[in-house]
Amino acid sequence: MVKPIVFVHIPKTAGTSFRWGADSFFGKENVCRDYGKKSLETSVIVRDWLSSEKDGWIFEREFIRQGYQFLTGHFNAAKYIDIFDAGRVITFLRDPIQRIVSEYNHIVRNTGNEVSFESFYRNPEYINRQLRLVGRRTWTEFGFIGFVDAYQESLSLLNRKFNIEIPYLHKNIAKSERVEPQLLSAEQLLELRSLNAEELDFYDRARIQFNWRIRLANADQSFVCGCVTKFEAGRLKGWAVSEDVDEAVLVQLRVGKRVVAECKANEYRPYCKARGLGRGGFVGFSLEVCDVVGPDDVECVVASTGQPLPFVDFDWTLPSI
Template identity: 60%
Template sequence: MVKSFFRLADTAWDALVKPIIFVHIPKTAGTSFRKGADTYFGRSKICQDYGRVSPLTSPLIKKWASGEMDSWSFYQDFNRQGYQFLTGHFHASKYIDIFDAGQMITFLRDPVNRIVSEYNHKVRHQGYKDSFESFYRSRENINRQLRLVGQGNWSQLGFIGLVESFEDSLLLLNKKFGINIPILRQNITSNEVVHSRGLTNEQLSELRTLNAKEYEFYNCARTQFDWRLHLARNGACFTRGAATALESGYLKGWAMPEGGTEAALLRVKHNGEVVAETKASEYNPIYKARGLGRRGFIGFSFDLTDIKDLSSIEVVVARTGQPLPILSSLTRLS
């Protein structure tokens, strides 16, 4: 618990200008969070998208999915009906170009623990009969968190919390958005068919191999979460962003400090030594379209053509030392 260093805002829901879009990854405490959102915003302000045939899905979503209205009309009706929160088991890409990416949030969980939990849920509540091995080898259950959030989208989301640090995550999220969603415990059971601690070494090895990309993503997102927590404790600003590509020797990306409008000052380190410095102020129409800040003037590029070994490159925020994730992966930079 880290309540001592947070002052949660008392902002009422009707003071919010933009809705929050929650990518509800199965078995990541999403039901608890959604119930807390119901309590805070009120059920009438919650729009749900759990698929066209689900009774939980709101009529507006079904109307849009059926093709009766285009995306712009959907967006207008969504706002006209006063929704403040959209949730469901959807891919982030479904809504990231309709609503600002910075308003999108999700929670992650250790991949193996999440897969075990979803298998147990399927067996208990949906009559799943196949083996655990059949379940986790199924294509739809491999790297599922990464696929729902999106390899190229996750750094753009406004907030990514962790199930393993749920209370701290909720405090950070409330602080960022100026809301006060309460901590509720829902959908918890101890009647497990398979338990993570009971997996064999062979099962664990196969699960980690199958979900290697997701583990890389999860660990990277966890590092960013730890930095957000560290900076919040010290009253400092977190910077969203990422190095996204290496093109013709130039490392490119974006960065936007939260709670301000100044361009982020960034440094590139090679083997721990600063080799370049620049501000993230270049224009990119994609960043503008997704509402990432400063009307799209948040891009950066570093000339790395003179550096032969790129395996030890880091991009950090000059003011805080916070590292930005390198989405093109260090293996491709080396």
């Protein structure tokens, strides 16, 4: 049985186009929706679950029994990532500033709310919103992260990865905008970038991984999911797993361009097993850092391709001298 795909639908990221494409491919009756208790779009199975004790095991069992193959909605990934395999969770990202402007325009256009743009983007609910929906610590676990400005290419890569054929549709295009990104003042841009600094950094790092996914796909090489998670007792630790092969990934530690250590990512990580990240959880690696260096001086890469593994929620504490 093929496990379902979970789509974190971040507002104003081409999610409606993608969701309609999913309806077309899977069949609307096989697509479950969670847009909150008050939304008419939310499926009955989700309403019942939200009104119960929220037993994830029971929800998954009922979800599968009813034949659902796809779950979508404006929810935090954390809501379902422990129920379904993390590697089946997907999303699309958009330039953070453009997305904020687009969501503001959408709200004004559809609700008549006359809140000022500045009041809107200063509201904590809309600051770093993409990052909060995806998860600061969990985005590298996602099976796929695509990008709105490369939507067709993203869709092609996603279909290839999951062996599906969601069609390209272009829906929900606004005809007029109250605020346009290119007309923002220098002061507004500066404040937006300051408020959303975490998300801008996350967006850039996720884009690097997406670009590597394209590069490796074109070279018929395997993309590796993974990250560096901690520096402990003089060792860098993390996890890595290939999307296409079962062999353990060979990870290298580089200082500058020099390879100083390497090992296979085959250590057991209970957390990775619980998340369904592959190889039964035997995906961890641990590399000794011989020199006293800072995080900007080192990188962990996949030995066979050079693909870098991002540092996630990382606390670097240098050893005392």
